[in-house]
Amino acid sequence: MSSPIYLDYAASTPTDPVVADAMHQHLCLGGNFANPASRGHVYGWQADEAVESARAAVAQILNANPREIIWTSGATESDNLAIKGLMSRGLRTGRKHIVTSAIEHKAILDTCAWMEDQGFSVSYLQASATGAITPAQVQAALRDDTLLVTVMQVNNELGSISDIAGIAKLCRERGVISHTDAAQSFGKIPVDVQALGVDLLSLSAHKIYGPKGIGALYVRRQDGLKLDAQVHGGGHEMGMRSGTLPTHQIVGLAAAAQLMHDEMAEQTQRIGALRDRFVSHLQQMPSVHLNSDPSVCIPQIVNVAFGGVDGETLLLALNELAISTGSACNSASVEPSHVLTGIGLSRALADASLRFSFGRYTRTTDIDQAATYLAAVLGRLRQ
Numbered sequence: 001m002s003s004p005i006y007l008d009y010a011a012s013t014p015t016d017p018v019v020a021d022a023m024h025q026h027l028c029l030g031g032n033f034a035n036p037a038s039r040g041h042v043y044g045w046q047a048d049e050a051v052e053s054a055r056a057a058v059a060q061i062l063n064a065n066p067r068e069i070i071w072t073s074g075a076t077e078s079d080n081l082a083i084k085g086l087m088s089r090g091l092r093t094g095r096k097h098i099v100t101s102a103i104e105h106k107a108i109l110d111t112c113a114w115m116e117d118q119g120f121s122v123s124y125l126q127a128s129a130t131g132a133i134t135p136a137q138v139q140a141a142l143r144d145d146t147l148l149v150t151v152m153q154v155n156n157e158l159g160s161i162s163d164i165a166g167i168a169k170l171c172r173e174r175g176v177i178s179h180t181d182a183a184q185s186f187g188k189i190p191v192d193v194q195a196l197g198v199d200l201l202s203l204s205a206h207k208i209y210g211p212k213g214i215g216a217l218y219v220r221r222q223d224g225l226k227l228d229a230q231v232h233g234g235g236h237e238m239g240m241r242s243g244t245l246p247t248h249q250i251v252g253l254a255a256a257a258q259l260m261h262d263e264m265a266e267q268t269q270r271i272g273a274l275r276d277r278f279v280s281h282l283q284q285m286p287s288v289h290l291n292s293d294p295s296v297c298i299p300q301i302v303n304v305a306f307g308g309v310d311g312e313t314l315l316l317a318l319n320e321l322a323i324s325t326g327s328a329c330n331s332a333s334v335e336p337s338h339v340l341t342g343i344g345l346s347r348a349l350a351d352a353s354l355r356f357s358f359g360r361y362t363r364t365t366d367i368d369q370a371a372t373y374l375a376a377v378l379g380r381l382r383q
């Protein structure tokens, strides 16, 4: 059997060789191996310089100040820090209400559930049929005691885009802090923190051809926003996140972000054409329902429901495709996807849905082969 065709870029991406190369310069003797916090020798200074130039590069891409970038272990940690880090502010000001959506990543939903255990209350907005959360919905949910609104920019199961600028503007008017999980949007659509107006923004390297285990949280400084550290010790990252900085990981994140940024226009067009091609193949097949509306989604993600088949059976039968049912993080559970039921799909249809996600190494032949194979397997299963 040949290797399965990889169509799971929304779960993770292979590290780009250019990125891996840059990382390798910061690991071994002769490279930038030292602790960036070592102030007493040139090795430390050089490592610090690499970290700071990565910080400047990421800040520039986000249109932020370098002092507003906090390195974390990934978007999960960034989301945790963004939300839990506001705990003491909430307690001090008596603002103990959070607004989020029912289709967020578990890194947000589980953190919000934990905040509820700590005495905060959380409103979970229901998404539209296309998977979008609107400023009007947020406006209706805001209360005098709202501390934070956290809504993802692009949904990881559907690819749907929400109007974060509109949401953040409302928040600003009401003195409410705004956060967005940009793990699926960063590098694929413009993510400019000034244009968006958000106070906090999470991103991750391994969704953009960088290494796993590194991410960042943008923290707007102009209003003196300060988060409670969740990891203590040493006071790194302006006291918000301690731990020796992983120079190679940070350099990898910056190199990956730069590549995404430089290639965004070209890749959006190329992958858009692949997505359209895949969708037109799907439209030739019977009982196919597109959960992702191409007009409001990034081209990298297509979520599809297949009528008349069982999802798990279908996924197992499709062993020549590397894909997932919704989010990889949920694949251990037998519950239907909370995102698909969240946009109003029946349990049966949610169970029979698959997420195809495309990326830098996806070729036209992959799309054609995957579609031909899919049609054959569906035909067999439906007999």
Ligand SMILES: *Cc1c(COP(=O)(O)O)cnc(C)c1O
Pocket (backbone or CB within 6 Å): 010, 011, 073, 074, 075, 076, 077, 105, 107, 152, 154, 155, 156, 181, 182, 183, 184, 203, 204, 205, 206, 207, 213, 214, 215
């Ligand atoms: C992948 C992902 C995360 C988790 O990021 P990690 O870096 O793997 O912790 C969070 N939110 C969204 C939307 C994601 O797609």
